[in-house]
Amino acid sequence: MSVFSKLPRSAWLVLGILLFATTLRGPFTAVGPLLESLRPVFGLSTSEAGLLITLPLLSFFVVSPFAPLLARKIGLERALFVALLIMCGAIVLRSSGSLWGLYAGTSILGAGIAVGNTLLPSLLKRDFPTQITTLTAVYAITMGVASAAGSAVVVPLAQSLNWQWSLGVFLVLPLLSALIWLPQLKAVRAQPATATTKQTTKRSVWSMGLAWQVSLFFGTTSLTYYSVATWLPAMLVDLGYSQAQAGSLHGLMQLATAFPGLVLVPWVKRSKDQRGIAISMASLSLLSLLGLVLFPVAATVWVAVFGFGVTGTFILGLSFIGMRAATTAQAAALSGMAQCIGYLLAATGPIILGALHDSVGNWQVPLYVCMALCVLQAVLGMGAGRAIHLPQDEAVTADTAVAAAE
Template sequence: MVSLKACQSRIELIVKSQSSPLPSAARPALLIFGILLIAANLRAPFTGVAPLLGMIRANAGMTATEAGMLITLPLLAFAIVSPFAAGVAREYGLERSLFAALVLIGAGIALRSAGAVWCLYLGTAIIGGGIALGNVLLPSLLKRDFPDKTVTLTSAYALTMGVGAAIASVIAIPLAHLFNSEWRLVIGVLIVLPVVAALIWLPQLRNRTSPAKDTATPPHGGEVWRSALAWQVTLFLGLNSFVYYVAVSWLPAILHDAGFSSDKAGSLHGVLQLATAVPGLLLLPIVRKMKDQRMAAFIASIISMVGLFGLLLVPALAMLWIIFFGLGAGAAIILGLAFVSLRASSSHQAAALSGMSQCVGYLLAAAGPPLVGRLHDASGNWTAALAICAALCLVMALLGLLAGRAMHISSASIGRATAKAI
């Protein structure tokens, strides 16, 4: 008989041979491909449900408020999980944590498609937890492994998120027709995304590295929470998230009530996702070179406001207004995320501000879909909801004039809401 020690030696030899490094030319390409596949999973699994909300409401007997929770639950998971993602990555490694994110997304999609209403909600929450890990850790991976290409790759993965979300929105209704209105099969198809991404990511599991130092950390009482500038940045991001996720949740229903077919509404929902991604290609390379970002933030907010008012007043031109809103909201997201680093005076402070802005911002975003759904149930139309969201864009524009100033949170003024010029 072969000795136990010999067997162990053979096993170690096999494992070592299978985990040998890839050729240097192939390793970055495979890593970038894996990053883009992970990015494709960070929007589509929950934004792709929006075109089906009417079908789900009718089949499951839900109110608009209850259906809105299918978009709210992932956002609540973002608020709860995001600040702790860095700690998970430090404990288990960045690459393994991103793999775990894909596993959570896949498991959530499978459970969400199981049939029962409670499965629908629980699966959606699990998907949100997985996406939250990816949202925080993927930029950290880029900063660490591609410091000289961060802007380019951030633009690429932002575009990939938008394209993935757009495709999921566009194909939702045609797939529902193909599957005889069986929406569970439609949302179940999305499991292909995390499965393929996880398989491509497997070679990275041999590594176990920590996230970048400025990755979002758990929010805590401290300097940033007492800073007026930090609150201006946080509320700018939070209000934009509120308005954006209201649009993501209810745009197909708004368009359907305005006379558009379900197929057309789903396609226009896809246009929104693409329009949101476009500013990442144009704005990221130049935002850090601006003297300040006040006018950029103001204009982006006003463009969003024009899109919402246009949708309210002239819905026949929905394509134009949706592009306006998507470009404005996408630019505001880029600017808001840039503010987190530009307004901070150190990487530690940037991490604290990131945790604060994500926690508060996602909580505001999570409140949007059910509140608007309840407002619709009470009024029977979308007029008040669109008007309120447009007004919030105006408030956001004013906050952008403050958050976009060339200032940073003072490290010497703990306990006072002050800032000083760079």
């Protein structure tokens, strides 16, 4: 009897989902601790190195809307398997040793991750409708732990071997996940037809103030997270930490991102008004960045607080999409708007902060910019967190084939 047949499909599916979660953040955020090592190898400026974080985000923006179309064409399970194969090929290309391979592989890796980010939540909703909260929490912890481990080991591996092996070792994650995913290819379930009929009334969500508050709250959170996640190792080195210490602290920040969901998901569900929660989470992020500037000796505390706070606002941003929409069509339209703005802002952040660092010669000014973004998040949260909905009798234009990317 095959080992695959000794366990029920649900057990293999849960295991496959959790292993898949390990591939969705670590393989590209772990590049952050290596940026300072890669710059002299290829003669990159700070902003050019920042592209290694920006390119996957651009891939997210471009690919995510098309992932549901791929799932409808070949099936959800097969589409996810294809995503894992894309990741495998991308990691090999990224570790080939050439500059073009580094950039191209990074971009393609983002495309594979985008498919997974978009379709895995759909799989949870379809196959585990009564356990979504529990599995989402475990899913988030798995992703955070894997990302933290990757950030912690990537610099020591590069120092003992080289940067190619350090990045190439992440091939293990999608390979193992693909192996565990194989039983799902034999149990492909038909995908329900997704409505593509456009509902049009008088106004688009793009003309609604509340929709902009939700979208910009989500967008500024994404911008802050990816900007700091990209340059945190360089910031810590500038503050006097070794590159290995900076990598470990970067890993600690990633580890801290695993836990807000356990606290916030039930808290948000019980709350009718989320303004106080939004302000609290944004304030934690602000406090951590200010502490990093004024008391860098306590960086261990500050990076953990930042990871918790920024992930809290990110979870709220995703929750606001469903909470503020009055209909399914509105939710689809608002999701598309928020993701479009969020990924575009997130993609520009590392480049802009890198260029600002090159211009002023320090990381204090970029950190103050991120603090200002935290203040803006709190202000936007006061609007997006109100217990109101988009007006039902106003215009909504939505193509429900564009599903949420998260």
